[in-house]
Amino acid sequence: MDTDLVLTLGILLIVVTIPSLLSAWVEGRPPRVGALVLLAGMSMILSAAMYRPTGYRFDEVPGVMVTVLSRAIN
Numbered sequence: 001m002d003t004d005l006v007l008t009l010g011i012l013l014i015v016v017t018i019p020s021l022l023s024a025w026v027e028g029r030p031p032r033v034g035a036l037v038l039l040a041g042m043s044m045i046l047s048a049a050m051y052r053p054t055g056y057r058f059d060e061v062p063g064v065m066v067t068v069l070s071r072a073i074n
Helices: 003-027 032-051 058-073
Strands: none
Touching: 003 032, 003 058
16 A cells, blocks of 8 residues: 555544544543544554655645545546
């Protein structure tokens, strides 16, 4: 699997997890599913950064995400 795709999916998982975590916090229940998805997203980002030979800089992440989304559309 392409490291750019893994990075993009990890970031999207973290973004999707935020409402679940906030909902659990507001309702006073433990955020079990949200924490697992957050952990999965963070591990995807970490593995993508480790397996790419040059790593990722913060300023190139948006360009990587746009590239992955344009590949998915075409």
